[in-house]
Amino acid sequence: MKRLVIFLFSYALLLLACPTAFTSFSGESPSSKAKLLILDGSVNPGTAHYLVSNIQSAEEEGYQLIILQMNTPGGLDLAMRDIIREILSSNIPVATYVYPPGSRAASAGTYILYASHISSMAPATNLGAATPVSIGSMPDPSSPEPSSPKPASPDSSTDDSSTDKDNEKEEVKEANRAEPQSSNQNAMHKKIINDAEAYLRGLADYHGRNIDWVKNAVREGESLTSKEALDIGVIDLIAESPEQLLSKIHQRQVRLPTGPKAIDTNGMTIVRVEPSWQMDLLSIISDPNIAYILLLFGIYGLIFEGYNPGTFVPGVIGAICLLLAFYALQILPINYVAAGLLVLGIALLVVEAFAPSFGILGIGGIIAFFIGSFLLFNEPETGIAIAMPILLTVTIISVILLSFVLSLALRARQQPVVSGREELLNEVGIVEQDFVDEGWVHICGERWKCRSYIPLKSGQPVKVVAIDDLELTVAPSKEDST
Incomplete structure (x- = not known):
């Protein structure tokens, strides 16, 4: 009896210490998890850092699937490519889901959707408008080209024909002169468009999606609804909710760096992962409106500190805001x-x-x-x-x-002058002692050496009429009763 009690007690301790050690004996496996990440807003360095870091840590945290819930108008090319590189190198399938209804995957969002192992959308959503847009001036590729020479009319006279030919030659010369000025810009624009199209075609080919529509999305800026995208093979499926998405992708084959893999979503639970406060701060600073306001606060703070030196508060706040603005401006185009x-x-x-x-x-x-x-x-x-x-x-x-x-x-x-030398002009003082030519006068509570061309008596009121360094020139005031 004693041995049985000891055995049961030891078994209970072992069960408490290693509860997962007995799951394999019972034939049960731990429940699988899907990591839900949210991209709601522009694609910027802040959102890229949030997505990349969570995709990298998903395998170590024991997740079997990553769901990227997306609603974006687009964003920066460099941030987008960072996200796509991480998706393609991930050993865990990434299912990008344009959700909730009314959301969109425009511009950079279309590229991310094409790069994902599973591309899905909710009803009443759209994607497309993948034409790259440069920050700053860029010539319009749709601008009219120089007009070509018009053929001469066979009914025109010889003189008119020769005149038309001369005009045509001048038009051709002007067109040739104008062409070098915009050729470099047009060439750069073509390079950007060609690079974007090749990049999206490569992503479509990698996952076996519609390649033909890529040209329309990049060169024409075309957009599609979720139903249209599904009909032509741009996306894999349409789901009403994340839970329905899991049921629809069960046992679907995807291409991973380690080889083909079937996604098992049986009994899978969805775990929503919120961005950390550091990522939130980075995303907030990366917003152009916030960066602009920080820049203004920084400049005006330093200006106010210059107006009132020694107050420190506006200067410190301005310096902090200015540094944060500089950080945002270096990552924003x-x-x-x-x-x-x-x-x-x-x-x-x-x-x-x-x-x-x-x-x-x-x-x-x-x-x-x-x-x-x-x-x-x-x-x-x-x-x-x-x-x-x-x-x-x-x-x-x-x-x-x-x-x-x-x-x-x-x-x-x-306002009149209330300080400095100019304040003494027209001031009235009292003569201390009788003097001729030079003497002393009491003015504004001070004793000044004064010069007068008129003899003055003690106690006589005088007015300052000129200033020469530290010597004043005075004259009898009208207040003098004599």
């Missing part, structure tokens, strides 16, 4: 001409504040500031743009500050 206009506008506003020009520099600064702000991230197709309400609000605030500074300058100009 910006228009450098617009950045120059922005800096010029702020510089003109600062000069107007320190050396008022009664609005000339200030108005020019506001115009340059607004244009630079508008063009800094002016690419709404990629989700990288500054919202117009923010631009208008900042411009209105700048106008109000400029008006306040100008009003203070005009008010100060109209």
Whole structure:
């Protein structure tokens, strides 16, 4: 009996210490898990870091599937390629799912959808518009080309025919002269388009999806609904919910770096993984609107510190905001001409504040500031743009500050001088002792050496009429009763 008790006690301890050691004996396997990641917004370095780090750690954390729930207008090419490289090298299948209804996988989202092992969409969603857009100036490929020479009419006279030929030659010469100016830009644009199309064709071929539609998506910017995409083989399936997605991809074969693999979703549970606060902060800073506001806070903070040296608070806050803005600007593509206009506008506003020009520099600064702000991230197709309400609000605030500074300058100009040497002019003092030519006068509580061309008596009121270094020139005041 004693041995039985000891055996049961030992068995209970072993069961508590290693609860998973007996699952294999009972024929049961631990439940499988799917890691749900959310991409809601533009593709930027913050979202790329969140997705890449979670895809890399999924295998170690024991996940058997990664679900990328996506709703994006597009984003940066470098961030997109980082995500795609990680998806293609992952040993765990990645199922990208455009969800909820009303979402889209535009531009960079289309590339990510093509690169995923499983591409799926919810009803009432769309994808496409995969034409790459450059930040900054880019010539329009649809601009009309130089007109070709028109053939001469057979009914025209010889003189008219010769005149038309001369005009045609001139048109050809002008077209040839204009062509080198835009040839380099057009060549660069063609390179970008060709590279994007080849990249998307490679992803389509890798997973056996529709290649023919790639040209329409990249060159024409065409978009498709979820049903249209399924009909032509751009996506694999349509699912109403993530749970239905799991049931539809059960035992589906996918291509992994380790070879073909069938996805087993039987009894799989979905675990939603939220971004950490560091990733949230990086994503927030990467937003163009936040970067723009941080830049302004930083500049104005340093300006206010310059107005009131020693307060430290605006200077410290401004320096922190400026450094965060510089970090965001180095990972965001910006228009450098617009950045120059922005800096010029702020510089003109600062000069107007320190050396008022009664609005000339200030108005020019506001115009340059607004244009630079508008063009800094002016690419709404990629989700990288500054919202117009923010631009208008900042411009209105700048106008109000400029008006306040100008009003203070005009008010100060109209006030009399209350300090310095000029304050002594026309001041009235009292002669201490009788003197001729030179003597001492009590003025504004101080004893001054004065010169007078008229003899003065003790106690006589005098007025300062000139200042020569530390010597004053005085004359009898009208208050003198004599």
